[in-house]
Structures are given as C-alpha cells and as structure tokens.
Amino acid sequence: MLDLHGLTIGADGTTLVRDLSLSVPATGITALIGPSGCGKSSVLKWLAGILPKGLQAEGQVMLDGQAIARPCPAISYQPQSDALFPWLTVAQNAALGLQIRGLSRAEALKRVAPLFRSFGLEGTEGQFPDQLSGGMRQRAAFLRTVVHDSRYVLLDEPFSALDAVTRLRMQDWLVARLADRPRGVLMVTHDLHEATGLANRILVMAGSPGRIVAEIPMPLSHTLRSEAALALLRDKLKSLLLENAP
Numbered sequence: 001m002l003d004l005h006g007l008t009i010g011a012d013g014t015t016l017v018r019d020l021s022l023s024v025p026a027t028g029i030t031a032l033i034g035p036s037g038c039g040k041s042s043v044l045k046w047l048a049g050i051l052p053k054g055l056q057a058e059g060q061v062m063l064d065g066q067a068i069a070r071p072c073p074a075i076s077y078q079p080q081s082d083a084l085f086p087w088l089t090v091a092q093n094a095a096l097g098l099q100i101r102g103l104s105r106a107e108a109l110k111r112v113a114p115l116f117r118s119f120g121l122e123g124t125e126g127q128f129p130d131q132l133s134g135g136m137r138q139r140a141a142f143l144r145t146v147v148h149d150s151r152y153v154l155l156d157e158p159f160s161a162l163d164a165v166t167r168l169r170m171q172d173w174l175v176a177r178l179a180d181r182p183r184g185v186l187m188v189t190h191d192l193h194e195a196t197g198l199a200n201r202i203l204v205m206a207g208s209p210g211r212i213v214a215e216i217p218m219p220l221s222h223t224l225r226s227e228a229a230l231a232l233l234r235d236k237l238k239s240l241l242l243e244n245a246p
C-alpha cells in the first residue's frame with residue numbers, strides 16, 4: 001500500500017492543496033477526479049518527487065508502512081502529455097528511463113525489446129514518435145513508464161488526447177496489461193465514464209485549497225458493471241463535483 005499523509009502544497013503565499021491524505025492499494029486503479037485547478041496534477045507530481053520549483057509542499061509518503069523519499073524506484077509517473085522525445089526512436093524513448101536509472105543504452109534497449117509485442121508496438125522500434133498513431137504513442141509512453149517494473153504507477157490523464165474509439169481500446173488495453181502484471185495505479189481523469197468504467201475506487205478532489213471530498217469504492221469487477229448502475233454513479237459524482245464547485 002502506498003499512503004500519502006497530510007499533504008499541503010503552496011505557491012507564493014497561496015495554499016493550493018491542504019492536508020490531503022489518500023491511499024493507493026497495491027493492485028487496481030484508483031481514479032482521482034476533480035475540477036480543473038484543484039491540484040490533482042500537483043499531487044501526482046509531488047508523489048513522483050518532481051514538484052516544480054515554484055511550489056512548496058509538506059507531507060509524508062509511506063510505502064508498506066515505511067516513510068520513503070522520492071523519486072523512488074517503486075513509483076513511476078506518466079505526465080499529462082505523452083512526453084516522447086521526437087528526436088529519439090520509439091525504442092530509445094522506451095529505454096530512456098532505464099538509462100537514467102543507470103543502465104547502459106545497449107542494456108536498456110535489450111530490456112525493452114521483448115515488451116514491444118505485448119504492448120502492440122511490434123515493428124515500431126526504429127520509428128520516430130511522429131510516425132505513430134495517437135494510441136501507439138500512448139502505448140509507447142506507457143511502456144516507458146512501466147518498464148522499470150515499479151509497483152505503483154501514476155498516470156495523469158493518460159487517454160485525454162485520444163479520439164473516443166482509441167480511448168476505449170486503450171482503456172481495455174490498460175485493464176488487460178494490469179491483469180498480466182498487477183500494479184497499484186493512481187490515475188487522474190476528467191472523464192466520468194472512464195473513472196466509473198475503469199477504476200476500482202474513485203477519489204473526488206475539490207475545493208480551494210484542494211482536498212478529498214469523497215471516496216467511492218467500486219465493488220464489482222469491470223465486466224460485471226451494468227450501464228444503469230454506472231449512470232447512477234456518474235450522477236452521484238456530478239452532484240458531488242457541483243456541490244463542491246467554487
């Protein structure tokens with residue numbers, strides 16, 4: 001379990017997030033939803049250990065009950081944009097994080113090579129990101145994020161730039177990858193269909209300063225969720241978001 005305790009984030013005398021606590025179980029998807037500007041991305045960046053310099057934060061992160069410093073090899077982070085470097089091939093992009101963690105380029109490329117097939121990227125190794133479709137770029141970004149085999153993955157709106165069909169395919173694909181290799185995922189999304197369809201748990205963040213205003217467990221497996229039940233849940237989430245709107 002990854003636990004975040006008492007996170008407060010401020011900038012220039014303004015408090016953006018106050019005394020926020022949340023947990024990410026070791027398996028399954030925890031969705032973090034909330035209005036634009038409530039601090040969702042900042043929470044993820046802080047957890048990843050890459051909060052921008054202009055922001056100050058205090059709080060504690062515990063991994064299986066032990067306080068940890070970040071960046072931490074157990075936690076991977078995928079930013080809002082796919083952030084692939086256009087001048088590197090897909091394989092070089094995928095290998096980059098391993099190189100940053102100390103592997104030689106050759107070792108890193110060798111480690112990522114067998115993964116291309118299961119990520120639906122076979123044959124793209126030598127291509128450049130702008131030669132790929134949006135869905136393929138997203139899979140390449142996800143490959144780069146998970147290649148460290150970290151236990152926890154932080155995804156900031158991973159599918160927001162995709163068209164509706166590609167998004168649905170990528171959501172199914174993510175569920176399948178997590179079934180192959182369970183991890184704890186904390187995923188920011190603005191899409192209530194995505195949150196209710198994918199997540200095992202939904203955290204609603206709102207307010208200024210931002211805080212968690214509701215935690216909604218999703219007891220059923222993805223395949224057993226009826227559209228009628230999900231529609232009711234989306235209505236509940238909409239009401240919560242509107243109640244807590246500034």
Ligand SMILES: Nc1ncnc2c1ncn2[C@@H]1O[C@H](COP(=O)(O)OP(=O)(O)OP(=O)(O)O)[C@@H](O)[C@H]1O
Nearest residue numbers: 011016035036037038039040041042043052054055
């Ligand atoms: N580097 C920074 N310096 C100062 N303020 C910042 C900085 N980064 C973000 N902020 C402010 O922090 C607040 C929270 O931003 P953040 O991006 O975390 O929100 P968010 O909920 O993820 O928004 P969105 O859903 O639009 O991505 C915003 O008011 C934003 O203007």
